[in-house]
Amino acid sequence: MRNINQMFRNIVVPKYLSDYIMMKKKEVTIYDLAKELNYSPSTISRALNNHTSIGKKTIKKIQKTAEEFNYRPNALAASLRNNTSRTIGITIPKINHPFQASLITGIEKTARKAGYNVIITQSDDKYKNEVDNVKALYDARVGGLIVSLGMETRDTSHFDQYVKQNIPIVFVDRVPENFNSYRVIIDNHAAGYRATKHLIEQGCKRIAHFAGAQHVNVYNLRKKGYVDALIDSGLQVDEELIMDMKTLSFEEGRKATEKLLKLDNPPDGIFSAIDTAAVSAILYAKEKGVKIPEELAIIGFNDDPISRIVEPTLSTVSHPAQKMGEISTKRILEHSTRKLDAAVSEITMLDTEIIIRNSSKRK
Known part of the structure; x- marks a missing residue:
């Protein structure tokens, strides 16, 4: 065993191999490649970017060496130098x-x-x-x-x-x-207005609204469009029919529909600020034997793929x-x-x- 240890201690690692091993342990830079190939760092940089000022043979040689040493360009360093980022x-x-x-x-x-x-x-x-x-x-x-x-x-x-x-x-x-x-x-106000108007044109008189958080512009404006459409059509704005929700989730839509259908005078239409809650309204209403759209007409917002899968298919507002x-x-x-x-x-x-x-x- 002593002789074997002595043998390994006497092994001399060639310098190029030693340098390569050290380079493998850290991130390889253009300065490492410049030292290895005896070119300036600027030449290495231009060759890696296929600059026309560098000959094709030199570009091929530099890029091949960069690949062998697993060189990766440092995008962050480039952005710092150029004060920009792609x-x-x-x-x-x-x-x-x-x-x-x-x-x-x-x-x-x-x-x-x-x-x-x-x-x-x-x-x-x-x-x-x-x-x-x-x-x-x-x-x-x-x-x-x-x-x-x-x-x-x-x-x-x-x-x-x-x-x-x-x-x-x-x-x-x-x-x-x-x-x-x-x-x-x-134009969320106009979209909410037109969605509500559509339900009115279909004969709805008591239209509920699934409203999102009112500090968020899209939900605030859709609700205003809903309210203005009712007023312009001579219909009452009933706060009991406005369901305020945190996230307009499927679960919230289901609970809101359950609450609405238990009213003494339930709605005959629902405008939901997003499709997810509208779909849950369709499914819950069907479970309770409510005919859609004859007894309850529903329209959503976004034109999500689920709006075309649910039965009956969901009317909605396109969102580009x-x-x-x-x-x-x-x-x-x-x-x-x-x-x-x-x-x-x-x-x-x-x-x-x-x-x-x-x-x-x-x-």
Whole structure:
């Protein structure tokens, strides 16, 4: 055993192999590659980026060595040098909601075409989560931020750091009232008005409303549209028929429907601020033997896939989520190109339409 140990102590590792072993233990940089190949770091950098000032043979040699040493470009270091980043941060309430998923598709598709990457975070509608997400994306030095506010969010001071650094923010769908920024929205008041009007045109006289948290712009405006449609049609606004909910979840929609159907004078129509609660209303009403739409006409909002699967199919309001994502990304790209002030206030409002299906079609 003593002789074997002596043998290993006498083994001399060649310097190039020793250097390679050390490089494998840490992140390989262009300076390591420059030392290995006896080129300047600037030559290595240009070759890795296929710069035309470097010969093809040299580029091939450098890129092959970089691959052998598992070199990875340091995007963060590049953003620090250039004071810019080709990454867009996203924070939304829930990734698994159809509207949010379509929104992300629009963002990612447009960003990819422009050579940008995206980092996606979700707040789960929690204020603290949103604050943490916004800070993490800021620390990652994103070049722009796209936000749909969480249900709990009232204070927007966590976005101030972006404005101070002139990093563009685009609020989409759920937007703050008093924060100068880009905004991509729909006319929620008009959409709520038209959805309620549709039920009135189908003969409904007592229309209930599933309302979301009223500090959130989209739910506040949809409710105002509902109220104004009733008033303009000469119908009573009955507070007993307005169901305030925290999240407009399936469970909340079911409980609200149960409460409404137990009233001495139950509603003959329901306008829900989102499809999920509307679908639960359909299912619960059917369980209780209520005929839809003859006895209870129902319309939702968003045109989620579930609206086409439930029986009867759900009437709803279209919500151009993917287009909103595309426009939001374009705003950030335009801002970066034109070097604008991040405190700019600009609103883009998209159209919606009423999609009439079997849950409300009486005529």
